[in-house]
Amino acid sequence: MKAVTWHGRRDVRVEDVPDPTIQEPTDAIVRITSSGLCGSDLHLYETLGPFMGEGDVLGHEPMGIVEEVGSATGDLKVGDRVVMPFQICCGSCWMCDRGLYTQCETTQVREQGSGAALFGFSKLYGEVPGAQAEFLRVPQAQFMPIKVPEGPADERFLFLSDVLPTAWQSVVYADVPEGGTLLVLGLGPIGEMATRIALHQGFRVISVDRVPERLARAKARGAEVIDLDAVDDVGEEVRSLTQGRGADSVIDAVGMEAHGSPVAEVGQRVFNALPKRLSAAIMGRVGLDRMSAIYTAIDAVRRGGTVSLIGVYGGETDPMPMMTMFDKQLQFRMGQANVKRWVDDIMPLLVDDADPLGTELFATHQVPLSEAPEAYENFQKKLDGTVKVVFKP
Numbered sequence: 001m002k003a004v005t006w007h008g009r010r011d012v013r014v015e016d017v018p019d020p021t022i023q024e025p026t027d028a029i030v031r032i033t034s035s036g037l038c039g040s041d042l043h044l045y046e047t048l049g050p051f052m053g054e055g056d057v058l059g060h061e062p063m064g065i066v067e068e069v070g071s072a073t074g075d076l077k078v079g080d081r082v083v084m085p086f087q088i089c090c091g092s093c094w095m096c097d098r099g100l101y102t103q104c105e106t107t108q109v110r111e112q113g114s115g116a117a118l119f120g121f122s123k124l125y126g127e128v129p130g131a132q133a134e135f136l137r138v139p140q141a142q143f144m145p146i147k148v149p150e151g152p153a154d155e156r157f158l159f160l161s162d163v164l165p166t167a168w169q170s171v172v173y174a175d176v177p178e179g180g181t182l183l184v185l186g187l188g189p190i191g192e193m194a195t196r197i198a199l200h201q202g203f204r205v206i207s208v209d210r211v212p213e214r215l216a217r218a219k220a221r222g223a224e225v226i227d228l229d230a231v232d233d234v235g236e237e238v239r240s241l242t243q244g245r246g247a248d249s250v251i252d253a254v255g256m257e258a259h260g261s262p263v264a265e266v267g268q269r270v271f272n273a274l275p276k277r278l279s280a281a282i283m284g285r286v287g288l289d290r291m292s293a294i295y296t297a298i299d300a301v302r303r304g305g306t307v308s309l310i311g312v313y314g315g316e317t318d319p320m321p322m323m324t325m326f327d328k329q330l331q332f333r334m335g336q337a338n339v340k341r342w343v344d345d346i347m348p349l350l351v352d353d354a355d356p357l358g359t360e361l362f363a364t365h366q367v368p369l370s371e372a373p374e375a376y377e378n379f380q381k382k383l384d385g386t387v388k389v390v391f392k393p
């Protein structure tokens with residue numbers, strides 16, 4: 001089958017790889033009909049290279065049709081239309097029982113000290129073949145697939161794999177008080193969807209980015225927007241819009257590909273030039289992350305406010321401004337989204353034909369797998385109006 005594979009920094013290819021097969025009784029094989037390209041893939045494309053293997057299949061936002069089932073996949077049937085969460089989880093361990101699916105104790109990647117295995121996401125998360133491919137082996141298929149109704153286009157449901165539950169969780173974790181103001185940093189797919197959800201829930205939303213069409217999309221949904229490049233200081237700007245206090249809650253939907261810290265960017269490039277084994281060791285220990293968005297979040301939140309961190313950061317000893325975080329008495333909530341925890345909350349909005357979150361028209365680009373190299377580049381560089389790409393294998 002055809003699949004999008006990783007070959008190095010900014011080098012993805014479309015290649016023939018062996019078709020996946022059933023390996024465990026709980027496996028299923030799904031024929032992929034739509035598969036998202038995510039900001040998290042950009043970390044693999046750029047920053048997390050040291051943890052990738054040449055030829056790894058990318059992608060973790062899949063939906064499709066069940067093609068084959070193992071002998072222990074419950075009521076899953078060939079022909080079912082399904083969306084898969086980006087994390088692989090069993091649904092019945094101690095963590096899954098508590099809705100903490102990204103910590104699943106059955107699939108945790110213990111050798112790496114990581115939580116649940118993820119599709120297409122480096123050795124850190126189990127090096128499980130990903131979903132930007134014609135077929136996908138779905139482990140834990142007695143629990144994983146989210147069955148969705150026939151009828152509406154894939155895009156109505158596809159984003160249940162990642163964007164919707166991630167954005168939803170970021171809004172829940174932001175804990176915006178009644179009548180409060182939410183600041184959303186980053187208007188990639190995650191920040192934009194968080195903006196839409198928070199507006200739908202009736203909050204005042206101020207969203208920040210520097211890409212004109214991303215700002216325009218958020219503004220069109222009713223957000224106030226701040227262009228990163230048009231202001232000297234986002235924190236000051238936010239305070240001027242909030243009686244000098246700052247936002248009640250802030251969502252960092254940027255993560256470690258943040259724009260705005262040239263020193264770190266240079267460090268990153270030097271670091272990427274190191275031999276692979278050496279750079280993996282350094283990355284795990286030190287981390288050379290770009291912290292500008294999180295610093296902005298800490299600055300722009302009001303005292304006693306909440307920061308909801310949904311953008312992904314790597315490395316464990318980043319120099320965090322701990323004193324300010326403590327002094328400002330912040331609550332930090334972070335972690336990968338627990339997809340299945342939120343599906344019942346979101347589904348009513350998706351089966352509503354008014355499509356209140358605008359999911360059907362959310363993707364800006366639908367492309368065949370063969371155009372993956374160009375799609376990755378355009379998404380990373382924000383070219384050609386690219387906000388959300390969906391592959392159609």
Ligand SMILES: NC(=O)c1ccc[n+]([C@@H]2O[C@H](COP(=O)([O-])OP(=O)(O)OC[C@H]3O[C@@H](n4cnc5c(N)ncnc54)[C@H](O)[C@@H]3O)[C@@H](O)[C@H]2O)c1
Pocket residue numbers: 038039040041042043162163166185186187188189190191208209210211214228253254255256257258259260292293296310311312313335336337
């Ligand atoms: N926690 C989870 O479960 C989860 C799931 C999916 C994605 N993510 C993460 O969410 C983040 C966003 O993903 P995405 O798909 O929206 O990707 P994206 O890369 O398209 O979005 C990031 C946006 O942030 C903007 N930006 C960069 N620097 C900024 C700054 N200093 N201030 C404000 N905006 C800035 C960029 O212009 C871009 O529009 C990534 O880190 C991704 O890994 C996390």
Ligand SMILES: [Zn+2]
Pocket residue numbers: 037038039040041060061086162163
């Ligand atoms: Zn994703």
Ligand SMILES: [Zn+2]
Pocket residue numbers: 089090091092093094095096103104105106107
């Ligand atoms: Zn589990």
